[in-house]
Amino acid sequence: MKIKFTYSFFSFLVLIFIGKAGHAQFVNNGSPLIIQNGAVLFVSGDFVNQSNASIINLGDITLTGNWINNDSQGAFNVVSSGNVNFLGADQSIGGSQKTNFPNVVLGGTGVKKLLFSTDILGTLNLTDRELAVDAQNLSILKNDVAAITFTSGFISTDGKGFLYRNTNISDSYVFPLGSNLKGSFIYRPVNIKPLDNANNSFGVSFINNDPTTEGYNRQQKRFDVNEVNPNYFHILNQRQGASLANFDFFYSTTDGNVNQLVNWIPFNLWEKAGISNPRPFSGGNAQLNQVMTFSSLKRVNNLPMSLANILANNDPITFFNSFSPDGDGRNDRWEIKNIDLFPDNELTIINRWGSEVFKAKNYKNSEAWDGAGLNNGTYFYLLKVTVNSEPKVYKGFITLLRHD
Template sequence: MKLIDKLFNTNNLLWVTLFLNITLVTAQTAFTNSGDLKIHNNGQIGFHIDVINNGDSVENEGLAGFYNQNNSLNFSGLNQMNFENFEVDVEDDLNLFTSIGVNDEVFFTNGRINTPRIDPLVKFKFLNDNVYTGEGDNEHVDGYAQFNGDFQFSFPVGDDFEMKPLAIDNFNNSFTYTAAYFKENPNTPTTFINSFDTNSFEPSLDVISTVEFWYFEGLKDLELTLTWTNSSNISQTASNLSDLRIAGWDDVQNVWVNLGNTGTTGDLNNGTITSRIPNTNDYKIYTIASILQAGNEVVVYNGMTPDGDGLNDTLIIRGIEGIPGNQLFIYNRWGRLVYQKDNYDNSFDGIANANATIKGDKELAAGTYYYVLKLPEQEDLAGYFYINR
């Protein structure tokens, strides 16, 4: 490796490239580094065959690229390689079995960079506030990407031949973050031990996407942005962008949590949703959710647990905030009115406020109750719900 190290300079650039291409292809099926390999300032190297790195090669300068218009290429070995500038132009993709890091600029010319989804320790790493160009549905990181820096960054991640970026507003937080996109039903993920039940969610949500989800690992309060396209079927999730929310999976309570919506762009076919996440360390799995099922205007939830834990403490009626002039009546199983409120605002917490035979401000017992919801210029809604204590 000492000879190659000496040759990597601007004056010998063309000769070295030809030397590697011809000699290594005829002698072996992969370029193997077992010593110290270094690309000097302004030097360039092109790998046209597989690379196995069992040596040291982390202080490279100049440009390194993987090129093949006929076959896929593999990068493997015991140790990670780091490059200053990096290009991938591989028709059938570059497959990483060992991580690669880049300090400056990444050029997605042709083909994807694949990492094994069963091994999140293997990543394509954007190491130092670096940038990239040329990304698209056929040119992205299909698997796990890592970023370290303190500015706004959009992870060029996707699954198969579709890119679905995840972006962060990371100003003044120089930390390391990891992201991946999964075009899979959260209920049946293929590369996770556990699943993420889309029927288990906070009462402030009404529907969780069963089309896709993102993995994101972070440690700080930051803005998170998810992307949707036609394949996301957002029109089946919500009728209006204002109803959309980012949801995060709480793996302690096994429930999807409403993480809000501070802004959206686009339409129901293509767009983005952003929300401020107070502590991204609380969640690892994210997706797009809605507070109202597409086509629904009002949804009454059928259970509440008024125990003061911040979950399901009140009777939630989604969409009621936008219907002034509504009236809510709640009856016990004997048909006695126990609660009523004009312009209901999701505040019923299991305390009676009506009927002379039932003391006002009395805590209602656990059990089944019935409601009638009167809506102006619409048919009344009626049904039942449970109070669990």
């Protein structure tokens, strides 16, 4: 038995619907639905918002069932400032169209799951619940650092979905990411601190799985990367803005002997992601006691990141993974430390499409590559060199970055 409540206009202090038999369902069929300030609409069952059905929520909507939106305008009028409270057991947010919630509060029991990408214009309070984004996108559009609050709640993105947050200040925005995918809870949040006050939209996905099984082979790595974390990795994305940022990755000593962040570069290789500065962290969560930082040199675009163990590098040759040929007399050429000591060498530079852009034998720093005629971007290097009578091959990436 299905019970439907269909109303065209509401102006009330408290309105309660309870399904006493079968599965209760509140259906808004198209006329304006207004919940006044201080009023509560309680639905013991599903809330279905049909096409062209607009909601002005200045009070509270509380439901114990699923949220289903079929309105292409996002269900809520932009003047809405009230809460939508999910207080049932397992609940889903879906329908045929995206919902633009004003504010969301999770409660009750069970897991709350996105079946369709969702925007929250105001705040999200996870309390102690899991919000399973799965393969969808959850976007928190309010740029306040406190737009997400929680006690022990978290957001999971096991299907490679993303949590996005809008930023407009140089402060730390928390991405409280975790997973129950493997039967035991793991919490691995990321904090993002933009380096300026421009408008940006940063996204993070946490994949609680071996990178190799997800298409990022852990065996394809820079020569001094000993092991890439086999248990999980993150993906960073910046869908709006171009601000540089610091990305703090929190982890535990139980993750193994890790001492470096690595990222998957366009040439299908795990490469060192700059200076990671691993250090202790005490933030009140029992799972977290370490943190490493990745500082971006350019806008991040679906960039896989992982913890790794790096071997002590006693090699006499040292590579720098960026240079800025902008004529200021600093870092204008790509120099390789100590390469002049080993003249039996051959260097090849390749762009991201696999085309050779530079090649030299007996590469020396006095005639180092200056990137002439090439655009900003990431390039791949392949150096064959004889070191102390031993032939060696080095490969990795270089970022060419001209500052206007």
